[in-house]
Amino acid sequence: xxxxxxxxxxxxxxxxxxxxxxxxxxxxxxxxxxxxxxxxxxxxxxxxxxxxxxxxxxxxxxxxxxxxxxxxxxxxxxxxxxxxxxxxxxxxxxxxxxxxxxxxxxxxxxxxxxxxxxxxxxxxxx
DNA sequence: CCCTGATTCGC
DNA sequence: GCGAATCAGG
Numbered sequence: 001x002x003x004x005x006x007x008x009x010x011x012x013x014x015x016x017x018x019x020x021x022x023x024x025x026x027x028x029x030x031x032x033x034x035x036x037x038x039x040x041x042x043x044x045x046x047x048x049x050x051x052x053x054x055x056x057x058x059x060x061x062x063x064x065x066x067x068x069x070x071x072x073x074x075x076x077x078x079x080x081x082x083x084x085x086x087x088x089x090x091x092x093x094x095x096x097x098x099x100x101x102x103x104x105x106x107x108x109x110x111x112x113x114x115x116x117x118x119x120x121x122x123x124x125x126x
Numbered sequence: 127c128c129c130t131g132a133t134t135c136g137c
Numbered sequence: 138g139c140g141a142a143t144c145a146g147g
Contacts, residue, residue, distance in 0.1 A: 010139085028131065042140050044131060049138070053131070105147045108129055133144070 008037050010046055018043060022052055025095065027104070077103035 010018075014035060021031040028040040028047070035043065047053050077092035078101045094103035102110055 027129090029129090039140075040131085041142080045133095045140055046138090048132070104130065109147085128147105130147075131145090133142105135140105135142080137139085137141105 015046070015050065018047060019050070019052065022047055077101070077106055079103070079106040 017035060018031060021034065022028075022043075026034075028043045032038045032040045032043045044053070075096055077094040077096045079092040080089065081092060082089040092103055092106055094106075096103050097107055100107045
């Protein structure tokens, strides 16, 4: 059994896990969760220091609009952008999540209104 | 409102 | 080198 030390440092094993999970497309928060005792900030910070990052959202920037229905793949985000009757209509084309026809941002958009199911207690929100 | 990563800045 | 805080965007 691996014990958690009070002083957690980035060992080769954890860095290895970080690289793998990050390369697999896991978000910083997910990696932080699976690693344990680390926040998403720590994961991002270490990832950046390692020379990683850049894989997921480099703050969203897709000047490429070659993504048409003919070039759509299963792993491409199928989110319609613009007017379907316009010539500049295109799809997001961002890497979609497993089992999800949309990428993170668009999946969140689609899931936002389709959530909430609390029996009691529901404050917060101002 | 939620989320994401990028960067900065103090330790 | 480390990570929280902050920043920037969807």
